[in-house]
Amino acid sequence: HWGCPWSREPNGSVAVRPFGGMKKQRTWFAADKSGFHILHTLFQTSLQFDSIQRFDEYYATELLVEEGRCAGFVAIEMRSGQMRRFDARAVIIAGGGAGRMFPFTTNGAIKTGDGMALAYRAGVPLKDMEFVQYHPTGLPSTGTLLTEACRGEGGVLLNKHGRRFLQDYGMGPETPLGKPVLKTMELGPRDRVSQAFWHEQKKGNAVPTQWGDSMLLDMRHLGEKTINERLPLVRDMSISYMGVDPVTDPVPVRPVVHYMMGGIHTDIKAATPLPGLYAAGECACVSINGANRLGSNSLTELLVFGRRAALSALEYVQSGARPAADAALAALGAAAQGRVRELMQRTGGTGGSETVAGLRKEMMHTMEQNAGIYRTGEELAAACAKLADLRRRYRSIVLHDKTNVYNTDLLQALELGSMLDCAEAVAQSALARRESRGAHQRIDFPERDDAQFLKHSLALWKGNEVPKINYHDVVITKSQPGVRDYSGGHA
Numbered sequence: 001h002w003g004c005p006w007s008r009e010p011n012g013s014v015a016v017r018p019f020g021g022m023k024k025q026r027t028w029f030a031a032d033k034s035g036f037h038i039l040h041t042l043f044q045t046s047l048q049f050d051s052i053q054r055f056d057e058y059y060a061t062e063l064l065v066e067e068g069r070c071a072g073f074v075a076i077e078m079r080s081g082q083m084r085r086f087d088a089r090a091v092i093i094a095g096g097g098a099g100r101m102f103p104f105t106t107n108g109a110i111k112t113g114d115g116m117a118l119a120y121r122a123g124v125p126l127k128d129m130e131f132v133q134y135h136p137t138g139l140p141s142t143g144t145l146l147t148e149a150c151r152g153e154g155g156v157l158l159n160k161h162g163r164r165f166l167q168d169y170g171m172g173p174e175t176p177l178g179k180p181v182l183k184t185m186e187l188g189p190r191d192r193v194s195q196a197f198w199h200e201q202k203k204g205n206a207v208p209t210q211w212g213d214s215m216l217l218d219m220r221h222l223g224e225k226t227i228n229e230r231l232p233l234v235r236d237m238s239i240s241y242m243g244v245d246p247v248t249d250p251v252p253v254r255p256v257v258h259y260m261m262g263g264i265h266t267d268i269k270a271a272t273p274l275p276g277l278y279a280a281g282e283c284a285c286v287s288i289n290g291a292n293r294l295g296s297n298s299l300t301e302l303l304v305f306g307r308r309a310a311l312s313a314l315e316y317v318q319s320g321a322r323p324a325a326d327a328a329l330a331a332l333g334a335a336a337q338g339r340v341r342e343l344m345q346r347t348g349g350t351g352g353s354e355t356v357a358g359l360r361k362e363m364m365h366t367m368e369q370n371a372g373i374y375r376t377g378e379e380l381a382a383a384c385a386k387l388a389d390l391r392r393r394y395r396s397i398v399l400h401d402k403t404n405v406y407n408t409d410l411l412q413a414l415e416l417g418s419m420l421d422c423a424e425a426v427a428q429s430a431l432a433r434r435e436s437r438g439a440h441q442r443i444d445f446p447e448r449d450d451a452q453f454l455k456h457s458l459a460l461w462k463g464n465e466v467p468k469i470n471y472h473d474v475v476i477t478k479s480q481p482g483v484r485d486y487s488g489g490h491a
Contacts, residue, residue: 004041006030007230017152019295021189027296032147032233038299058084059411060114062336063091063122063277064329070122070276071324074336078411081404083340085333089321090276090313093119094306097260097282101419101426102372103364105257106138106145115283117418119264120425124272125458127285127472128262129422130430131439133293134194134373138256140211141241146234146253148295151186153230155219157193158250159205165215169196189484191292191439194255198373209252216250223247255373259298261289261439262429265458265472270309276316280309287456291438344410346398353398356412359390363416363423366390371427376443380431387424388466394420395464425459425467432469433457450481 007015007029016025030037046052058075064085065071072087095115099107120126136157137146151157159165166185169192186193197215200206206213219227219234224247227235231246238244238251263285270278270286281302289297370383394417401409435449436442456472 002041002045004030004037006037017149018187019148019152020187020193021294022187027149027152029149031229032149032231035299055084059414060118061340061414063118064324064332064336065122065274066324066328066332068275069321069324070274071329071332073118074333076340076410078406081407083337085329085336087323087329088276089317089323090278092270092309092313093264093277093279093283094281094302094309095283097263098419098422099257099260100415101363101423102132102257102367104138104140104143104254104368106135106143107257112415112419113283113422114415114418115279116263117421119272119274119277119279120421120459120461122274122277123461124274124277125265125460125470126262126422126425126429126467127265127456127458128287128291128429129260129425129459130433130457131261131291131437132257132371132426133190133259133261133439134255135190135258136193136197136255137217137253138258139237139241140209140214140252140254143256144237144241145256145258146217146237146251147231148190150217150219150231150234153219153226154222155186155217157186157253158216158218159200160207160216161205163205165200165205166193166196169199189292189294190258191441194373195441197255207252212254214252214254217246217253218250219246220248220250259293261285261287261291261293262426262457265456266305268308269312270305271312271316276321278309278313280305285456291440340410340414343397343413344399344402354393354396356397356409356416359394359397360412360416360419363387363390363420367423367426371423371430374441374443375430377431377434377445380427383427384424384431384466387420387427391420391424391464421461428467428469429457429459454481 009015014028017027017029018025019027057078059078060073060075063070063073070091072085073091074083074085076083093115096111097107098111098113098116099105100112116126135145137150138144139146156164157166166188201213207216227247235246238246242251244251260282263283264272264279266272266279266284266286268286270280272279282298286305288301366383366386370379397413399409399413401407430440433440433453434442434445435453436446437448454474456474458470458472460468460470462468
């Protein structure tokens, strides 16, 4: 109704196609640019309302907590370097995920976990952070996503021998009792397809590229007309970033970090345990996605819980939530600004200066090697130790740029701090969860353990110490936990 240009069927109805793990075609799409068009539609709609005041290119550094409730935040105006205090009786965080803590991710450059870190440091737990989803079809050169629609339209995954290898991992054609049954194959859930890549890589069946191992996504049989109509962006990106035209050649792909099921602990109304603070989208964990999100859920989640967050914040303010005292806010704001100024003015620590790029590279390598598709207790313990060391070394970081205007050195340093905090929550939560569930796969604990771990993990901020991991019961209504079985095919 707001004007999003969805792809349509010849009869005028909104077109749908299947995504991984689904038995019904339920995914609306706008060619292969759904998120792009939704974003434009939402932004253009927001321009109709004069009451909405935007503060573009501000970076929030700290929430203001007064008498046990959120009372606003402090932010840097990137253009001038000036710090501003925003007083608010209710705050909603919609800051996205933290995929940039990994070296290969579909996430944009700003997905550095800043929203999660804001709430985390203010005392709100990060929930289910160990569940990090890999998407099986990212470009090995950049991590850029080739949408699941490639496989929804009929694209197939091949190893170096040209074999559709997913049939070897419980997702292929089978013929029980002489009756053909088509199983999920390329439309298996993202975690299972990514895990199959890992196994093929260990077997030596991957396709080598200059960026590392890959598999091949073959869409040639779809034809140029279908690719141009349904997957125009995929074709453009494949040519631009890989030099491969999917009309004529298979495209190298590899699993890349795509989405975090975990995030800021919220209830079904998008409220956090901190009065006055709400969260929605990937930065939040409500948790409707459990341990492994299905494709096309996330944009719907934004619309549903964005609205719920707004209504909850409105209800909280109208219930009589009073603004914090000016003197208290002034003191909190001055302290928050002082912490940023200390970072700007730092000239070196006792251990010598550290660089943003150096620490970030070590963090990414640690997360990919020790907290990736498959994990072990030994690797996760090593990751926890390394991340604790990186957080310690981060306190000695020194900025080279001391100016105010568009100081990217400062912003990248602050983003690194957020990523390190979130990465440690991921690693510590994963080490504590001694089972395999969804996107969290432990080689040393390969089975799901509902008796011990049918519960949410809660990582609690402890300053310079490692986070404390607590647990929160899962609320189960009519849908009882069952065996993951995709043998029914697709409707």
